[in-house]
Amino acid sequence: MTATTRSLGVGSVMVILLAVWALVSGCGAKPSADAGLSAGIVTDELGPNMRAYRQENLKPAGILVWFHGMDSDGTEFDHDPRQRHFAEPLMRNGWVIVSANAGGNSFGNDAALREYRALIGAARTRYGTTRLQFASESMGTVAALRLMAEPAYRNVNGLIGISPLTGIPPTLRGVDFIEAAWGGTVPDRADPLTFYPQRFAGKRFRFYYSTTDTVVPSGAGARAFAIRFGKVADVELVECRGDHADPTCYQGDDALAFVGGASR
Numbered sequence: 001m002t003a004t005t006r007s008l009g010v011g012s013v014m015v016i017l018l019a020v021w022a023l024v025s026g027c028g029a030k031p032s033a034d035a036g037l038s039a040g041i042v043t044d045e046l047g048p049n050m051r052a053y054r055q056e057n058l059k060p061a062g063i064l065v066w067f068h069g070m071d072s073d074g075t076e077f078d079h080d081p082r083q084r085h086f087a088e089p090l091m092r093n094g095w096v097i098v099s100a101n102a103g104g105n106s107f108g109n110d111a112a113l114r115e116y117r118a119l120i121g122a123a124r125t126r127y128g129t130t131r132l133q134f135a136s137e138s139m140g141t142v143a144a145l146r147l148m149a150e151p152a153y154r155n156v157n158g159l160i161g162i163s164p165l166t167g168i169p170p171t172l173r174g175v176d177f178i179e180a181a182w183g184g185t186v187p188d189r190a191d192p193l194t195f196y197p198q199r200f201a202g203k204r205f206r207f208y209y210s211t212t213d214t215v216v217p218s219g220a221g222a223r224a225f226a227i228r229f230g231k232v233a234d235v236e237l238v239e240c241r242g243d244h245a246d247p248t249c250y251q252g253d254d255a256l257a258f259v260g261g262a263s264r
Contacts, residue, residue: 049101061094062131067140074099089252108142135160145192166225167193201232208249215244
């Protein structure tokens with residue numbers, strides 16, 4: 001697919017900075033209502049700061065690695081109805097969802113990727129399946145894309161992204177909490193949008209995004225990724241309503257259909 005892009009002006013940069021700040025207060029908010037796991041869903045500890053959610057008494061159909069958003073720690077399924085609405089159709093069909101704290105607000109830094117690699121290794125050892133898919137929320141998409149582009153995970157051909165932040169362009173690299181996550185300097189490798197397209201050749205992506213998202217800048221969102229990689233990868237965009245991480249973006253039944261269609 002083709003499209004044109006424009007460089008960002010000073011005003012646009014200010015909007016981006018305000019939007020990223022909104023990530024801190026909004027993306028990881030923990031609703032107090034409807035807390036607790038649904039009947040039959042159990043949690044397994046996989047190691048320090050790592051856990052799995054699954055439907056008890058079902059043979060694992062595959063492992064879905066969850067890359068959490070900002071102001072979250074991978075335990076959202078315990079308390080947030082949005083993530084549970086997304087996850088439960090998958091778990092009811094045998095998918096084991098695994099998550100890690102991964103350093104909190106990591107923006108895909110190297111330490112977070114090491115923790116996700118350890119999580120995947122522990123999950124494969126525990127559940128004995130090689131079928132692997134990724135799912136991410138907001139900031140977590142940067143980590144998911146970086147890992148997916150590594151040769152060791154070439155068998156991961158599917159990524160589901162919810163309100164995805166798909167890159168860290170130069171206009172975001174000076175934001176203090178993004179710099180802090182990367183130890184003071186954000187390198188080029190932090191931005192999947194700079195990757196050579198062939199690193200995602202043959203991969204499948206399904207991104208749930210809203211055109212009224214005021215948090216993720218358009219130059220680093222779902223459509224920007226589709227423009228960059230849509231000629232070599234299958235990038236499906238599903239439009240949802242509302243602002244960033246709106247409940248309509250958490251489409252578990254549709255996600256189940258997506259992973260069900262992925263190669264085994």
